[in-house]
Amino acid sequence: MGYSHGDNVTLSWSGVSNASNSDWIGAYLVNDDVQSTAPIKYQYASYDPQYLATGSGSFVFRLMNMRDDYVFYFFRNGIKSPIVAAKSNSVKVDNPNEPLQGRISLTNQTGEVKVSWTTKNRNVLIEPNFDAGVLFQFSSSPQVRWGFSSGSFEFTVSAYSYSYTAEDMCGPPATTIGYRSPGTFHSAIIKNLKPSQRVFYIFGDPQHGLSEEYSFRNVPLPGASVNVIAFGDLGQFAIDHSLQQEEQAPSRNTTNGIEAELNNTDLVLHIGDISCKWMDDSDQPLSVMPYKVVTNCADARGYTSQWEQFHDQLEPISTSVPYMTAIGNHERDWPGTGTTGDKDSGGECGVAYELRFPMPTPGRDLPWYSFDFGVLHVMVMSTEQDFAPGSPQHTYFMNDLAKINRTKTPWVIFSGHRPFYIDSTNWEPHGAFINTFDLEITPRNISKPIDVCGYLCTLLDRDQTVALQIRFAFEDILYENKIDLIFGAHHHSYQRSCHVYRSKCQESGDYLGPVVVNIGMAGATNSQNIEPIQPEIFKFVDDSHHGYTRIFANTTHFHMQYIRGDDRQVHDDFVLTK
Numbered sequence: 166m167g168y169s170h171g172d173n174v175t176l177s178w179s180g181v182s183n184a185s186n187s188d189w190i191g192a193y194l195v196n197d198d199v200q201s202t203a204p205i206k207y208q209y210a211s212y213d214p215q216y217l218a219t220g221s222g223s224f225v226f227r228l229m230n231m232r233d234d235y236v237f238y239f240f241r242n243g244i245k246s247p248i249v250a251a252k253s254n255s256v257k258v259d260n261p262n263e264p265l266q267g268r269i270s271l272t273n274q275t276g277e278v279k280v281s282w283t284t285k286n287r288n289v290l291i292e293p294n295f296d297a298g299v300l301f302q303f304s305s306s307p308q309v310r311w312g313f314s315s316g317s318f319e320f321t322v323s324a325y326s327y328s329y330t331a332e333d334m335c336g337p338p339a340t341t342i343g344y345r346s347p348g349t350f351h352s353a354i355i356k357n358l359k360p361s362q363r364v365f366y367i368f369g370d371p372q373h374g375l376s377e378e379y380s381f382r383n384v385p386l387p388g389a390s391v392n393v394i395a396f397g398d399l400g401q402f403a404i405d406h407s408l409q410q411e412e413q414a415p416s417r418n419t420t421n422g423i424e425a426e427l428n429n430t431d432l433v434l435h436i437g438d439i440s441c442k443w444m445d446d447s448d449q450p451l452s453v454m455p456y457k458v459v460t461n462c463a464d465a466r467g468y469t470s471q472w473e474q475f476h477d478q479l480e481p482i483s484t485s486v487p488y489m490t491a492i493g494n495h496e497r498d499w500p501g502t503g504t505t506g507d508k509d510s511g512g513e514c515g516v517a518y519e520l521r522f523p524m525p526t527p528g529r530d531l532p533w534y535s536f537d538f539g540v541l542h543v544m545v546m547s548t549e550q551d552f553a554p555g556s557p558q559h560t561y562f563m564n565d566l567a568k569i570n571r572t573k574t575p576w577v578i579f580s581g582h583r584p585f586y587i588d589s590t591n592w593e594p595h596g597a598f599i600n601t602f603d604l605e606i607t608p609r610n611i612s613k614p615i616d617v618c619g620y621l622c623t624l625l626d627r628d629q630t631v632a633l634q635i636r637f638a639f640e641d642i643l644y645e646n647k648i649d650l651i652f653g654a655h656h657h658s659y660q661r662s663c664h665v666y667r668s669k670c671q672e673s674g675d676y677l678g679p680v681v682v683n684i685g686m687a688g689a690t691n692s693q694n695i696e697p698i699q700p701e702i703f704k705f706v707d708d709s710h711h712g713y714t715r716i717f718a719n720t721t722h723f724h725m726q727y728i729r730g731d732d733r734q735v736h737d738d739f740v741l742t743k
Contacts, residue, residue, distance in 0.1 A: 167259040170230035179221035187243035206407040227405035232285035261285040264369030266476035268483035273525035307351040311366035324353035339467030339512030358383040387573035390719035391539035397654025400688035415711035416688025418730030437493025437582025440475035466511030492532040493582035542574035548583035584653035591628035654685030657692040658708040
């Protein structure tokens with residue numbers, strides 16, 4: 166029996182005496198040590214309604230191609246002290262080099278698009294076969310074939326290959342119970358494209374198989390109108406109703422809604438907390454056992470299987486439009502590595518994110534960048550690394566601001582994962598209410614943020630403390646450069662401000678200040694710690710629903726809508742004009 170990516174397999178069992186609600190089935194790869202590796206997915210035997218009465222049942226698992234054979238274990242005695250009662254036959258993978266997880270992104274050069282994907286084999290030199298007259302032989306020849314009409318791939322570009330191991334990361338669970346080989350990533354750059362040119366492409370290896378056909382439109386001309394989808398904090402959800410280290414069912418509504426709009430979408434901007442995984446109340450990663458009571462959400466956080474699920478859910482989108490991302494706390498943060506938060510990345514410390522989503526950054530572990538896209542100039546910061554005045558990141562954006570051509574890109578967006586302004590009570594560990602909007606903040610007259618927010622700013626990475634630090638570093642300079650919009654996420658809600666500067670709405674003058682929009686509502690559990698009285702700077706706050714934002718921009722108008730995922734209707738709508 167073999168499987169390909171996305172195949173369903175039916176697992177059946179019988180003859181279980183004293184059937185219990187605590188019996189469960191876990192999916193593993195054949196070489197996994199079940200004592201030290203978390204399951205890829207699992208389900209309780211009692212999900213089959215006949216099981217408790219008959220001791221028999223079945224369940225359909227949808228298999229992702231993780232480049233190896235699967236095996237299933239039947240566990241008894243619950244989740245705290247499980248006992249393996251039975252092991253299935255293995256389910257063979259038909260092609261471990263099936264090219265999957267396709268994604269495209271922009272480079273820092275005009276007329277280029279990067280295509281990336283994942284297989285098992287690496288493009289490396291192997292032992293020559295002198296008897297056969299082969300002096301140079303590679304285990305794989307990854308490539309992209311492309312052209313300008315469907316089914317016609319007249320051009321070929323070779324890819325370069327790369328990966329990571331547990332030793333490249335910082336700590337558990339990424340280096341322990343969550344680690345499985347991520348496979349080999351491949352990237353190839355299609356060059357010399359004309360603006361808005363439609364490209365049809367396939368990727369993979371002629372020896373091991375090529376992908377299905379995909380297509381995208383190249384970057385439009387500077388000054389051209391564009392349609393963009395933007396959000397943060399997405400997560401993932403398995404469609405076979407199996408259980409994992411996490412579940413964010415609303416993320417499916419979000420990605421399904423975006424898929425329905427792809428024909429009218431030019432680019433997706435995902436600002437941090439890329440994939441999601443649950444954490445328990447103690448803020449510690451889940452154990453090898455698959456289940457704990459959970460109350461808050463983080464990203465894939467060191468579990469390779471969660472990245473696999475996320476790419477599977479995302480692929481219809483990420484192969485169709487450039488998928489541009491910002492690093493979040495759950496991609497990067499780890500103690501001793503110079504980050505804003507603590508163990509938020511589950512030990513990945515940015516390694517998995519940067520290799521899975523290669524962005525046009527200045528270099529390794531410098532995950533900030535900017536790009537032009539039609540009438541937009543988009544700045545993407547890392548809120549997780551040093552952004553104080555004088556830091557490499559701050560200097561990068563000061564230089565970037567000086568080079569923006571407002572004739573070509575009249576609309577400028579400054580974005581980062583954590584919020585710039587936010588309606589949240591999250592100042593200190595227990596969420597006590599402090600009205601931060603009553604503070605008189607004058608960054609040019611103080612030496613550092615500690616002078617404003619005191620002891621809390623030095624110890625905590627809470628919503629308001631970090632927002633204050635970001636404003637200290639950037640608010641005046643963004644105002645002086647007449648930035649139009651600021652996007653944040655992290656707080657799992659949709660929020661929109663007035664034109665705001667130094668915590669006050671601006672109502673007169675040629676330039677009123679930026680509109681701040683928090684778009685962290687894509688799928689992760691809602692953050693409902695808003696202030697008892699909504700601060701005056703906020704015009705719309707929704708902390709109870711999920712969705713995404715839709716943007717249409719031309720040279721004179723910037724139109725942004727908040728689309729809820731449950732009904733796909735517009736629930737907030739505003740227009741800026743020039």
